[in-house]
Amino acid sequence: MPRFAANLSMMFQDIGFLDRFDAAARAGFRGVEFLFPYDHPPEAISERLERNQLSLALFNTVPGDWNGG
Numbered sequence: 001m002p003r004f005a006a007n008l009s010m011m012f013q014d015i016g017f018l019d020r021f022d023a024a025a026r027a028g029f030r031g032v033e034f035l036f037p038y039d040h041p042p043e044a045i046s047e048r049l050e051r052n053q054l055s056l057a058l059f060n061t062v063p064g065d066w067n068g069g
Contacts, residue, residue, distance in 0.1 A: 005031035005057035025052035
């Protein structure tokens with residue numbers, strides 16, 4: 001049986017990033033992934049993961065200079 005992780009960069013865009021963890025858990029996801037979380041303290045992300053009993057499947061590292069290619 002496949003197990004999908006909610007991509008919080010793409011899903012639930014009508015709410016703030018940290019609130020997307022709650023939305024993913026309510027939607028039945030057990031894991032999440034996201035792009036570039038560096039605007040948020042690691043402690044805040046960890047708290048949301050723990051509160052919602054979510055696993056962190058993936059996050060992307062710093063992208064570098066997107067405009068410079």
